[in-house]
């Protein structure tokens with residue numbers, strides 16, 4: 001059966017990582033998109049002199065994290081990181097300096113410390129490193145013997161890992177660049193030349209709750225109509241998600257979509273950007289699903305993140321009257337899971353989302369909608385947004401509040417181990433919000 005393989009932007013799951021990721025900072029651990037812009041600049045009143053490490057400027061944020069004293073002592077300059085959640089706070093992209101007991105996150109390097117942008121030796125560049133002419137103006141070529149084995153595993157012979165802000169890798173500072181790996185070398189390019197690969201950019205501006213947002217879609221010239229339709233759908237979807245959830249758009253501005261004919265999924269997205277497979281693969285539902293990930297990528301657990309993405313995008317597809325295409329329909333996904341329901345490979349959702357047909361999480365969220373309506377599912381979306389994690393115990397607590405009874409039958413067999421006590425919503429309670437079109 002044709003299956004949609006929807007997955008949130010893998011890189012963004014790194015945002016959950018803590019100390020370990022700060023130390024083992026690597027190219028793969030970053031979002032390949034530009035960092036979040038930060039509008040609020042903090043005052044430098046109580047900042048110790050050492051906090052700028054003599055080379056950073058523009059303080060963006062201070063995060064108190066006394067527990068890190070053990071690992072970092074009194075001072076550490078750990079370099080650049082993409083936006084992440086750390087020590088219970090969200091942090092913008094920036095340069096991290098530790099002066100116990102705080103982290104100081106800086107927006108940039110003082111001009112005296114900016115890495116030089118000089119053209120590199122361009123002789124003997126393998127054709128592949130230019131990615132069909134997509135990149136030009138080589139800034140740097142280097143290899144990293146210390147990471148050769150790791151890179152081989154991660155990238156094989158070739159990888160186009162995309163754009164990174166100035167960063168540290170392999171113990172060296174590098175300027176902002178497009179990174180391409182052709183074993184065993186890295187090629188850092190200054191310029192992406194869309195025209196050279198037959199691409200163009202279509203744009204849209206839209207007014208959101210807190211800002212005027214620009215959408216940019218880098219797509220093949222022959223797919224202009226598809227790109228325009230997709231942008232229109234995304235405009236309507238972003239406004240609707242804000243309206244539905246009350247949570248303002250949390251992504252970057254401008255927000256870039258990239259068509260990628262070789263994407264191993266139909267789409268992937270987070271607050272930093274979106275990639276979509278070339279048509280005719282992918283459907284309107286794919287874009288709506290990915291749009292939900294602008295709000296929830298990087299949070300846990302997967303079955304809630306993906307369940308929400310499928311469920312809210314389904315509701316919006318119905319509301320906006322966009323077409324479901326082929327067997328990419330809610331009932332078809334649920335049917336696929338029903339084929340294994342109660343059998344050995346029907347694992348509980350928690351910790352097993354990727355081993356299961358997507359229909360299981362979709363069925364669970366449809367069931368919850370039927371019992372408690374959109375207000376409750378939106379509440380769970382907000383809780384996930386605020387707490388970054390919505391584990392089974394917390395879910396049980398929310399279900400107990402809304403139902404006024406023991407929620408175990410809604411979790412056993414579904415979310416956690418056990419046998420099913422309810423197979424359909426009506427086994428648990430009165431259906432106040434029946435969803436006739438969701439079930440097989």
Ligand SMILES: [Zn+2]
Pocket residue numbers: 006007008289293306309
């Ligand atoms: Zn997804």
